[in-house]
Amino acid sequence: MGQEDSLSTMSKVYVIGVGMTKFEKPGRRVGWDYPAMARESGTKALADAGIAFEAVEQAHVGFMFGESTSGQRAVYELGMTGIPITNVNNNCATGSTALYLAANAIRGGLADCTLALGFEKMQPGSLSVTYEDREWPLKKHVQALAEIREFASPPAPWMYGVAGLEHNEKYGSTPEHFAKIAAKNHRHSANNPYAQFQDVYSVEDVKHAKMVYADAGLTRLMCSPTSDGSGAAVLASERFVERNDLGDRAIEIVGQAMVTDMRSTFDSAVNLVGTDMSRKAAEQVYAQSGLTPADVDVIELHDCFAPNELFTYEALGLADEGEGHKLVDSDDTTYGGRWVVNPSGGLISKGHPLGATGLAQCAELTWQLRGEADARQVAGATVALQHNIGLGGAVVVTAYRSGTL
Template sequence: MSRRVLVAGVGMIPFAKPSATRPYDVMGAGAVKAALADAGLAYDRIQQVYAGYVYGDSTCGQRVVYGLGMTGVPVVNVNNNCASGSSALWLARQAVESGAVECALAVGFEQMPAGALTRKWQDRSGPLTDFEASLRASFAVDDSLPLTPQYFAAAGVEYMAKYGMKPETFAKVAVKARRHAAGNPYAVFRDPITEQEVLDSPHLSGPLTRLQCCPPTCGAAAAIVCSEDFARRNGLRTDVAIRAQTLLSDTAGLFDKRSPMALVGSDVTRAAATEIYERSGVDPRDIGVVELHDCFTVNEVLTYEGLGLCPEGGAEEFILSGDNTYGGRVVTNPSGGLLSKGHPLGATGLAQTAEITWQLRGEAGPRQVDGVTLGLQHNLGLGTAGVITLFEKVV
């Protein structure tokens, strides 16, 4: 990266179930106000805005920020499925790093309907048409069930067949998510659950039960990024920086592999992580805290290996030894993750950014991981967009 990009401010609002949500523009504006207050900056200093969301009409980003000020700055709306928030951050970071602007805002928000994700446009080819055909070629899809969890169920079946992992080990990930979320006032689900409760919840497909799936959630989060010169001129904090960041999509041969693990992004995650480590010179063993995309317990397991947090095929031992939590090798999803904090699609990546920023500042309260100087954020959208951001504490 040619010029250091700092995280000047972050903000989010408590996530909520669709039945208890506020309108998207109110939520989005609330997150931006929180980020501005955190930075100590007025909205009229923002030079570009990138707004990530999935459920909404065009120019929802303008609707969100116009209530804060109609300053004439460019507002770019970003839809990259569940990675929309991180994609907005990727664009904002590029704008600052390149020198196009000195200060940019990334905001993500989502007002989701209740229930499983469904296609909204039935009169045209869907973006996941080839993914679905590849899934059906290798997995017995149940058309009476939502399709999205079946991608991850199939990936779990493939992983278990390949490495011998037990179904109950996936359930331990959901238990850990709730335990971490207990200390997060922004999380939807903070009550503890047991492994048996997870296993006894309604079965969906493969190893997945209902409590191993993230809930539909509404919410918003935001981050302000700027150059070092801008931060110093404006008296902003300079203690957290983006050390490396990448956004990747799929490569040729994906659909011919007939691998559900690859369909849900394991290859993209591995490639993006390799690029991050090579570019930054950081060893994954030096990273103390990670916010990763645990939309289903299966995806958290796959991501441990994709990010290099444990060896290939080593996720079960990693979980059973407690290396994924406090007192272990790396604390994964101290926020509670998507499974317990919630997953408002466009807000997720920026909520992860807020959590990592608070951790590096030492401001995470009861969730604080001791002594962290590097934090990794991983956000994945099927179709595919895989974003990984490596944050560092500046001393």
């Protein structure tokens, strides 16, 4: 059965517990290593679910930087029961890939309770190539973009900046739209105690911050920072939820899809940073769940750089192709608009510890659908959408709904 097919013949999957650490500037908490991060997020998720670690039958642990069995070492902080523990690395989509694998174990009837956990301990500054004795996985993507516009370093903001310029030239969006998106997300993060940054910036502040890629007007405040931190989610089957009387806490995953690069990835700069992958994953999730973009109330999406938030509006079906900037002009992606996008502050302001990002998105949306998001609560939210992407490439889109048990 393909991902685009209905999940009705598979076991239902529920999020029953979530937890995360505050995201921090790398090294800010002296001596804060990944086992401590995982212990904090995982303990919170188990307590939120109201279960002991002994109930967990599988764990899937995501991280980008670290030794091969760091996942085991992280989970051992919660307990040592001999369960299968997999280590997951899928670039910036690592956390949601762990979530996807944990959910699939339940969907397929292989487990009734699983743990998805992600963490990252990062170095300050821009990301760089870790291994120089082998081909960089993004080499072909970068080469294709360099044929469109001259390469500039650091590569990640250059890649999204080139895609942003393409959208500007083709559809009439401007760097002002990117600045407005970043200012929105910084404003949202002021209400998030887990966010790395909680400062409010005006659009002018964002535009006049330190320049990172001048050709696209991309400034530091439009870019996600490197971060330390961890997130976790406990997932369960319907029978586990019923047997343990957890219905009042459970949020159903009603659609989920992972997509990797396609031939169309190399058709344009916007697709080279994952937009076509995102579009296909969203279409599969809408088909699985029976939902449409109009049904969604709140969204956490992968705004690693402000242009990507705009592209993703279109990929998720919130706007037609080439019209994402119109949502910015009409304030349709913040409180009082048609959707609230990145109420957490997004990657730009909440932070982006690569392995933890997808689990932090899951935590935020679970709190939103339970009505537990405090000052950043989206009123009456019952349907949520999550988007997490890693170049090179993978994207995971997940739909959640409350009140379905």
